[in-house]
Amino acid sequence: MEFDIDEKPHVLAVDDSSIDRKVIERLLTNSTCRVTTAENGKRALEYLGLADGQHPNHGDLKVNMIITDYSMPGMTGYELLKRIKEIPVVVVSSENIPTRINQCMEGGAQEFLLKPLQLSDAKKLRCHIKKLNN
Numbered sequence: 421m422e423f424d425i426d427e428k429p430h431v432l433a434v435d436d437s438s439i440d441r442k443v444i445e446r447l448l449t450n451s452t453c454r455v456t457t458a459e460n461g462k463r464a465l466e467y468l469g470l471a472d473g474q475h476p477n478h479g480d481l482k483v484n485m486i487i488t489d490y491s492m493p494g495m496t497g498y499e500l501l502k503r504i505k506e507i508p509v510v511v512v513s514s515e516n517i518p519t520r521i522n523q524c525m526e527g528g529a530q531e532f533l534l535k536p537l538q539l540s541d542a543k544k545l546r547c548h549i550k551k552l553n554n
Contacts, residue, residue: 429485431454431485432483433455434463443537445457461503486507487509501524511531
């Protein structure tokens with residue numbers, strides 16, 4: 421299934437590690453997604469128009485999915501997940517901590533993936549994005 425440039429699913433990748441942001445960008449750009457990156461939860465909320473004092477501007481920036489690191493300074497991926505209601509969120513972490521994974525899944529995450537992300541993870545994410553578009 422090919423997307424026009426305007427129809428390409430838009431993913432917001434949130435990670436305090438520039439290397440991890442690049443990895444997500446590479447994996448998803450190869451699987452025909454448009455990727456925007458943010459270095460922390462606060463920046464992600466600002467981009468989405470959801471930061472304190474901002475008015476949501478959902479019409480301008482359609483984001484189909486957010487992929488966020490769990491461990492970030494200032495705001496964890498879980499805290500970001502709790503602030504975002506209308507966009508599916510996938511949480512990634514380098515730490516395999518079952519209580520953390522359960523907390524995120526129960527908090528509404530679509531998926532919890534372990535770093536380093538692999539090509540197979542990109543395929544999983546692609547399936548989630550396809551489901552959302554149908």
